[in-house]
Amino acid sequence: MPYSIGVLLLTWLPAADAGKVTGVVAVLAQVLAAWGVPFPVAYTALEFTANIALFVPLGVLLPFAWRGLPTWSVVAVGCAASVMIELVQLTMPSRYSTISDVVANTLGTAVGIGIVRAVSKARRTG
Numbered sequence: 001m002p003y004s005i006g007v008l009l010l011t012w013l014p015a016a017d018a019g020k021v022t023g024v025v026a027v028l029a030q031v032l033a034a035w036g037v038p039f040p041v042a043y044t045a046l047e048f049t050a051n052i053a054l055f056v057p058l059g060v061l062l063p064f065a066w067r068g069l070p071t072w073s074v075v076a077v078g079c080a081a082s083v084m085i086e087l088v089q090l091t092m093p094s095r096y097s098t099i100s101d102v103v104a105n106t107l108g109t110a111v112g113i114g115i116v117r118a119v120s121k122a123r124r125t126g
Helices: 002-012 013-022 024-034 038-063 071-090 101-124
Strands: none
Touching: 002 013, 002 038, 002 071, 024 071, 038 071, 038 101, 071 101
16 A cells, blocks of 8 residues: 555656656766766656656565466556556646556566566475
């Protein structure tokens, strides 16, 4: 539950409020720009990576909440949650809804379930 609340606050608060937390992406992009990486490239890559990281816990937590849930179902839930977030953001004047966020969030969920499956397999074989 705390994870869900955190995600919803980050994604549904007005951009100025959420930016107090997510502003780290811009700061890191500025650091990379000082090292020669163009700011727009650094910002886009970091934001995509942050969206992946945001949904990894969902892919880890869902299999524990619903034991036996197929991998594809976990990824589908992550995708559906991301689509819901982006649809709500469409109604918010200070937020931007993007397909790349859905892709990154879904990928993050898949990474999370992949971690769970890999750890489970390692425990069974080792």
